Amino acid sequence: MKHIGKLVLLSALLSSSLAFAQITEDPEDRREAGREPLRTQTPEGRPLPFGQRLRIGGGISSLQIGNAQIGTPFIIGVSPVVAYQASERLILGTGVNYVYYRYRLRLPNQTITDQFNQFGVRGFGMYEVVPSLVPNLFAHAEYEGNNIRYPDNVAREYRRRWVTAPLLGLTYSQRIGRLAGINLSALYNINYNADIYSRYVYGSPFVIRVSFF
Template identity: 25%
Template sequence: METVRLALIVSFLVTFSGLVQAQYVPEEKRQTETAADTTAPKKKEKTQAGREKPEKAPKVKSESTNSFWKKISFGGNIGGGFGDPTFLDISPTIGYKLSDKFELGLGPNYAYYRFKNDSFSADDHLYGGRVYGQFNLTKSIFARGEIESIRVSFPDSGLAEAPVRR
């Protein structure tokens, strides 16, 4: 029975860990300039005397605050299945871009599962955390390495008293 339970947990985590993924992209990164906008000269404003007005410098936020938040990314997984068995998985992440290609991040994990049949039932809350590193190969393709630590409870089913065979 322990083998069945462990197989269910592992298959649940493998199947649903990448079911839904999301990542927030700031609006200024989503907008692109057209070729016409970049090549067209800007019209200069003139004063009443006919002289050109000097261009105003754009307002800039503190350089360190602005650059820090541009390097932060949010994402994660949400997955679920209801019926028998029932699964729910919520795993948000937050990452920091060390460069244009590489990001390090972390996040909590929470999963709930319930399984019932005539001879076996299981109901548990799994939780833990993860740390990851992600290398962006292109804009939409990346390689990711991740390590997780998850708390799983195995109630005493009487199997612990059986002799261990080697």
């Protein structure tokens, strides 16, 4: 029975994968002619409607599974994105960030708990640099603002403030169909050393991100 269950699960996964491929496949595929599907117009040269140039997706911005015995936190962050294919090589987009922190430490006589939220917005642009040499490699510029919580050691309380982060770097996109893609970004936070509060958002000036849109 266990083997039968595994076969049924495998069949379901294969079926769903085929269905996804059919949904994301370009309806006017040009790959048989050795060319990638156009991103902003049909093969006949007609511009695609606004709605067909949109990409909706996002990713998990951070994930850490805490251990209550040693006091490490549980952290999970999500970052939904809406992007627009402005031209064959230019993508413009915006998104929101949300991170949830929970800290729990069990001591012999007490349990210390704490939880809070961090949220923000971002806008970005991606430009395909040299598609003839390295297809789907984009120069990536982004401006991000996050509302963080930080400790005020003088007042002995937590406060909140906005922290901005200009990010520059590269993104490689593995396309799926006409527009959708899996994106790997390597970015550098210009404000990291200039603003100590930036370290409450990212623990390093280098930001590695995986997203889907």
